[in-house]
Amino acid sequence: MCGIVGYIGERPAQDILLAGLKRLEYRGYDSSGIAVILPGKNTPSVRKSPGKIKALDKLLKSKPLAGSVGIAHTRWATHGAPTQNNAHPHIDCENEIALVHNGIIENYEPLKAQLLKEGHVFRSQTDTEVIVHLIEKFYKNIPLEEAVRKALKLVTGSFAIAVIAKQEPDKLVGARSGSPLIIGIGQRENLLASDAPAILEHTKDIIFLDENEVAVLSKNSCKIIDLNGRLVTRETRRINWDIEQAQKQGYKHFMLKEINEQPKIIENLLDLRIQKDNGILFQEQDIPLEKLKSIKSIFIVACGTAYHAGLVGKYALESLCKIPTYIDVSSEFRYRDLLIDKDTLVLAISQSGETADTLAGVREAKKLGASVISICNVLGSTLTRESNGVMYTHAGPEIGVASTKAYTAQLAAIYLFAFYLAEVRDIIPQNKINKLLEELRAIPKKQGAVLKEQDAIARLSRRHSHFGSFLYLGRNINYPSALEGALKLKEISYIPAEGYAAGEMKHGPIALIDEYRAVVCIAPASKVYEKMISNIQEIRSRCGKIIAIATEGDANIKELTAEVIYIPKCEELFSPLLVVLPLQLLAYHIAVKRGCDVDQPRNLAKSVTVE
Numbered sequence: 001m002c003g004i005v006g007y008i009g010e011r012p013a014q015d016i017l018l019a020g021l022k023r024l025e026y027r028g029y030d031s032s033g034i035a036v037i038l039p040g041k042n043t044p045s046v047r048k049s050p051g052k053i054k055a056l057d058k059l060l061k062s063k064p065l066a067g068s069v070g071i072a073h074t075r076w077a078t079h080g081a082p083t084q085n086n087a088h089p090h091i092d093c094e095n096e097i098a099l100v101h102n103g104i105i106e107n108y109e110p111l112k113a114q115l116l117k118e119g120h121v122f123r124s125q126t127d128t129e130v131i132v133h134l135i136e137k138f139y140k141n142i143p144l145e146e147a148v149r150k151a152l153k154l155v156t157g158s159f160a161i162a163v164i165a166k167q168e169p170d171k172l173v174g175a176r177s178g179s180p181l182i183i184g185i186g187q188r189e190n191l192l193a194s195d196a197p198a199i200l201e202h203t204k205d206i207i208f209l210d211e212n213e214v215a216v217l218s219k220n221s222c223k224i225i226d227l228n229g230r231l232v233t234r235e236t237r238r239i240n241w242d243i244e245q246a247q248k249q250g251y252k253h254f255m256l257k258e259i260n261e262q263p264k265i266i267e268n269l270l271d272l273r274i275q276k277d278n279g280i281l282f283q284e285q286d287i288p289l290e291k292l293k294s295i296k297s298i299f300i301v302a303c304g305t306a307y308h309a310g311l312v313g314k315y316a317l318e319s320l321c322k323i324p325t326y327i328d329v330s331s332e333f334r335y336r337d338l339l340i341d342k343d344t345l346v347l348a349i350s351q352s353g354e355t356a357d358t359l360a361g362v363r364e365a366k367k368l369g370a371s372v373i374s375i376c377n378v379l380g381s382t383l384t385r386e387s388n389g390v391m392y393t394h395a396g397p398e399i400g401v402a403s404t405k406a407y408t409a410q411l412a413a414i415y416l417f418a419f420y421l422a423e424v425r426d427i428i429p430q431n432k433i434n435k436l437l438e439e440l441r442a443i444p445k446k447q448g449a450v451l452k453e454q455d456a457i458a459r460l461s462r463r464h465s466h467f468g469s470f471l472y473l474g475r476n477i478n479y480p481s482a483l484e485g486a487l488k489l490k491e492i493s494y495i496p497a498e499g500y501a502a503g504e505m506k507h508g509p510i511a512l513i514d515e516y517r518a519v520v521c522i523a524p525a526s527k528v529y530e531k532m533i534s535n536i537q538e539i540r541s542r543c544g545k546i547i548a549i550a551t552e553g554d555a556n557i558k559e560l561t562a563e564v565i566y567i568p569k570c571e572e573l574f575s576p577l578l579v580v581l582p583l584q585l586l587a588y589h590i591a592v593k594r595g596c597d598v599d600q601p602r603n604l605a606k607s608v609t610v611e
Helices: 013-022 053-062 108-117 129-138 144-152 254-260 262-273 289-294 304-321 356-367 405-424 430-451 454-463 476-493 502-507 529-541 576-593
Strands: 003-008 031-037 044-050 069-075 097-105 157-165 168-177 182-185 190-193 205-208 213-217 222-226 297-302 325-329 344-350 371-376 389-392 470-474 497-501 518-523 545-551 564-567
Touching: 003 013, 003 097, 003 157, 003 168, 013 031, 013 053, 013 069, 013 190, 031 053, 031 097, 044 053, 044 097, 069 097, 069 157, 069 168, 097 129, 108 129, 129 144, 129 157, 144 157, 144 168, 144 213, 168 190, 190 213, 254 262, 254 576, 262 405, 262 430, 289 405, 297 304, 297 356, 304 325, 304 344, 304 405, 304 476, 344 356, 344 405, 356 371, 371 405, 389 405, 405 430, 405 576, 430 576, 454 564, 454 576, 470 476, 470 502, 470 529, 476 497, 476 518, 476 576, 497 502, 502 529, 518 529, 518 576, 529 545, 545 576, 564 576
Parallel strands: 297 325, 297 344, 344 371, 371 389, 470 497, 470 518, 518 545, 545 564
Antiparallel strands: 003 069, 003 190, 031 044, 031 069, 097 157, 157 168, 168 213, 182 190, 182 205, 213 222
16 A cells, blocks of 8 residues: 655656656555655755645646655555645655655654654644654754664554655665565666556666665665664565556556456466476475475465465365365454464465565464465565565566456466475376366466457446346355455445355345346356256346356356356366456456446555555
């Protein structure tokens, strides 16, 4: 949530900062602002506005900011409404220090009370403003980074900040704890950002700040210290994402582009991981093989869409590896009495690698002796650095807030990890592994076949866009698909939707079914197919409006409903990789028909980096 961009160099900062903010819109926000050091005066000058970035853009066109050092921010309101005063950047009493902040300061009230007693004047209701006044308090004959360091040692909570000051106009300071912040290394310029797409246009050379670290940037240098003032050495890493991947490339929305990217992403991931002898390549882990062989249980932790990928993972891991597998929503995992130890493997799933609840759960598990393997999309993110192993999904930047390609890439990575673990533990005969991997390799082509039917799916979606509520039903490995389909519809169209295990229908949800509710029934060929058909019969007898997802060649289902989306035949284990595409397209086209903001749905942020 929220977005930070900072720039120091020789070029005009305003346009670079504004473009960076636009590339961070997917993170969710309700106000935005920029501060730039004015040449000559060296004073930070601020422009900020509630609402979308276009309001800030308009303000800057009428009152531009000259200068080559600046910071910018998109805010998602926590403390204080989305108003002009509460928007970032915030400034100190003397208008000499400007600061932007992502995160939450949990002890801001006592800090603010003390600062008020000392004569500081507050202009907002935010928790953030205490930080800039603390920096002001300490910024007496010491470098800016020392004042920042002293201030941050007093705060409790999470933060990523960027700071500029009049006294040191050639310096940009950033710091983080609990919220992501990266450094972009350029030629005679350096940048700060909360996420890579904001700065990919200018550099692909990135340094990932770790917890409780402070970055001190000039146009020609980068120094990192910890909160105790000790110098930190950190290597630069090259990001292989291209700026083109973070653009729409002719599609109406990022979400539609990302839906259509899925076959290629899965194909690339499989090519990268599956060797010629059908072994699974997994070099990014340092857990001894003997320990993996002795693992007695697996716990999966994730949030939102990643949690649904984890639910599929539970079925896959138990089927392929014969290990008891449990799954928790990350926010619940950390607060219960965990029965895990050194014989437990934790599989953490997060697109961004910065999800606050997942990180907290991983840290708690490691304290108890568990080993951690993460499935993640972002190179060098906090989760990957704190894990014993990483299965990267290589999905490229996902800009649409509602996850699509990250989900299927997570599913593919889970299957690959399950095969890897099964090989390590010598669970499955090689001929069976070969057959399953052959089927998995065929999935991208079959996804492409589903995507060729987009026009028909769009027409079906528009016919059902007037329904006020939806029910999604699935069984076994496609029960998570029902949850994911319902979530997608809720996220971008705001239509109430529920996902259920179809076997639970008669334990409550059947009471909701009538001619005013659409019911999406996930019924591909499977060992539970006949059970799903029975559910569909029951819905039909109660006049529910049925949309079925079925396997090509299934003529029987046409007798139960005229609204059928067909997917190619595939191994049941991998069917979630096909089923989810029509579910994504159904949600997308319904939302477009209803005039919703598909890429930036209300109240949502791409990465939830605070609790």
